[in-house]
Amino acid sequence: MKVKEVLHNVVLLDRNGRKILATKSRYAPHYGEKKYGEFREWMASRSKLAALILKEYVPEIKEDWKILYLGAASGTTVSHFADIVEKGVIFAVEYSAKPFSKFLELAMERKNIIPILANALQPWKYSGIVDKVDMIYQDVAHPEQVEIFERNADFFLKKRGEGLIMVKARSIDSTAEPKEVFTRVKQRLKSKFRVLAVIDLEPYHKDHVAIHIQR
Amino acid sequence: MSEYRLWFGIVKNGKITPSDDFKKSFQNCENAEPLPFSPSEVGIKHFGSLDAYFSALRKVAIDVVKKIIEHELKREDRYAVLLLKSLDELNETINLLEEKLRDLEEVKVSEVTESFRDRIAELKRLRRDVEKEIEAIVSKIAPNLTEIVGAVIAARLLEKAGSLKRLAEMPASAIQLLGAEKSLYKALSRMKKGKPAKFPKHGVIFQHPFVRTLPKAKRGKMARFMAAKLAIAARLDYFSGELNEELAEAVRKRYEQLRR
Numbered sequence A: 001m002k003v004k005e006v007l008h009n010v011v012l013l014d015r016n017g018r019k020i021l022a023t024k025s026r027y028a029p030h031y032g033e034k035k036y037g038e039f040r041e042w043m044a045s046r047s048k049l050a051a052l053i054l055k056e057y058v059p060e061i062k063e064d065w066k067i068l069y070l071g072a073a074s075g076t077t078v079s080h081f082a083d084i085v086e087k088g089v090i091f092a093v094e095y096s097a098k099p100f101s102k103f104l105e106l107a108m109e110r111k112n113i114i115p116i117l118a119n120a121l122q123p124w125k126y127s128g129i130v131d132k133v134d135m136i137y138q139d140v141a142h143p144e145q146v147e148i149f150e151r152n153a154d155f156f157l158k159k160r161g162e163g164l165i166m167v168k169a170r171s172i173d174s175t176a177e178p179k180e181v182f183t184r185v186k187q188r189l190k191s192k193f194r195v196l197a198v199i200d201l202e203p204y205h206k207d208h209v210a211i212h213i214q215r
Numbered sequence B: 001m002s003e004y005r006l007w008f009g010i011v012k013n014g015k016i017t018p019s020d021d022f023k024k025s026f027q028n029c030e031n032a033e034p035l036p037f038s039p040s041e042v043g044i045k046h047f048g049s050l051d052a053y054f055s056a057l058r059k060v061a062i063d064v065v066k067k068i069i070e071h072e073l074k075r076e077d078r079y080a081v082l083l084l085k086s087l088d089e090l091n092e093t094i095n096l097l098e099e100k101l102r103d104l105e106e107v108k109v110s111e112v113t114e115s116f117r118d119r120i121a122e123l124k125r126l127r128r129d130v131e132k133e134i135e136a137i138v139s140k141i142a143p144n145l146t147e148i149v150g151a152v153i154a155a156r157l158l159e160k161a162g163s164l165k166r167l168a169e170m171p172a173s174a175i176q177l178l179g180a181e182k183s184l185y186k187a188l189s190r191m192k193k194g195k196p197a198k199f200p201k202h203g204v205i206f207q208h209p210f211v212r213t214l215p216k217a218k219r220g221k222m223a224r225f226m227a228a229k230l231a232i233a234a235r236l237d238y239f240s241g242e243l244n245e246e247l248a249e250a251v252r253k254r255y256e257q258l259r260r
Helices: A047-052 A077-083 A095-109 A146-155 A178-190 B022-026 B039-047 B049-072 B076-107 B111-141 B143-149 B153-162 B164-168 B172-176 B181-192 B216-239 B246-260
Strands: A002-007 A009-014 A018-024 A039-041 A064-069 A088-092 A114-117 A132-137 A156-168 A194-200 A208-214 B003-007 B009-012 B015-018
Touching: A002 B153, A018 A047, A018 A077, A018 A132, A039 B015, A047 A208, A064 A077, A064 A146, A077 A088, A077 A095, A077 B022, A088 A095, A095 A194, A095 B049, A114 B246, A132 A146, A132 B049, A146 A156, A146 A178, A156 A178, A156 B076, A178 A194, A178 A208, A178 B216, A208 B143, B003 B181, B022 B049, B076 B153, B111 B143, B111 B153, B143 B153, B143 B216, B143 B246, B153 B164, B164 B216, B172 B216
Parallel strands: A064 A088, A064 A132, A088 A114, A132 A156
Antiparallel strands: A002 A009, A009 A018, A018 A039, A156 A208, A194 A208, B003 B009, B009 B015
16 A cells, blocks of 8 residues: 655555545544544545545645634534644534534544534624634535635634635526636635635536635 | 623733633624634633643533534424424325235235235324324424414424424514415516416415315415414414413404304
């Protein structure tokens, strides 16, 4: 088994020609993913960040970064994020209680996750909890997702801090062409941030792009 | 002027007044404007070190989430709604299976056919148990709704609204049309296009005999009145939980009036 590190604790395993993305983790599987020795498989079909990395776009996330994660859901992606920023902190916000009960198991296991059950449209409600962060990661599938991102960036994103926004065309406007939606979102983000890259997540996630920005 | 609410207390002019209940202050640390500093920068002074700060924050955050999840997920109205959904599935399954059983029996009565019949009878017993449980729960958590429309329709309203809280926050006009969303939006879109449109008068509450048995022209009146009383009932059920018999009485009177 060949191991190639692409980011802190993130590796590409080569198992007889099959490429597998994984994170180095001393914890047990969280959502039924396979473990190869000390590595937890990171499935691109389950996590948009994994898809982004497999599309060979690797955002330079440092191991001591503070992350604000919007739309934590049951914690699939967060579990790998927590492997990466092992010396940092993840403030994980989720609105819906149901998937968060699964998330709670993860938060109790890891030392670097602060779970917050709140509406991401109202960042002022958790402004006394969340620090200024190095990155805001957003995966919320909400028609107002750009507005949500901007509000949270106003409150919490450091100067020169970065943002990763997973845009789902279908949940912003189900009638418009995905391409149009992406252009609109990009234009809007451009007025406030530096857009570093726009990456299509095909074939792992249909009608999704990842937008990488910097303040 | 410069007063900031943090999860562990209030900072005023650089001085920390720690809260005596972190769980409470955690849920009440709203600041209209972004803070000019990170909570951890101040917290490090109070907790001694960054490690101590984050481990305290993590503990409080987990406790709060646990409490909220417990409150949200273990509610009885959720239980009733989930039971109702299972009941719908059961009904469908029983109907389908019975149909197949009849076909089978026409061709051949075998041992397998017999055990098929037994299993269906078992499912029917399960259905009765589920119905009873729904009645027990709904009449407990929503006595006023149950008094007006009966447990099954009350449960159906809860299901459509999502929860007792949501139902209590609904205007009567919305309750009147719960379950008629499809025809409502059809009518709205026809109206937008300038075509003649028929607006629905009732959704779930049509199932109630008081609405169903009236002549068509009077059903709208009855549905409107019933929905108005249901809105009051839902609020009573959510906020006080005490039974007010006048509501159901008023609905019955209105029905008598309209029937004539």
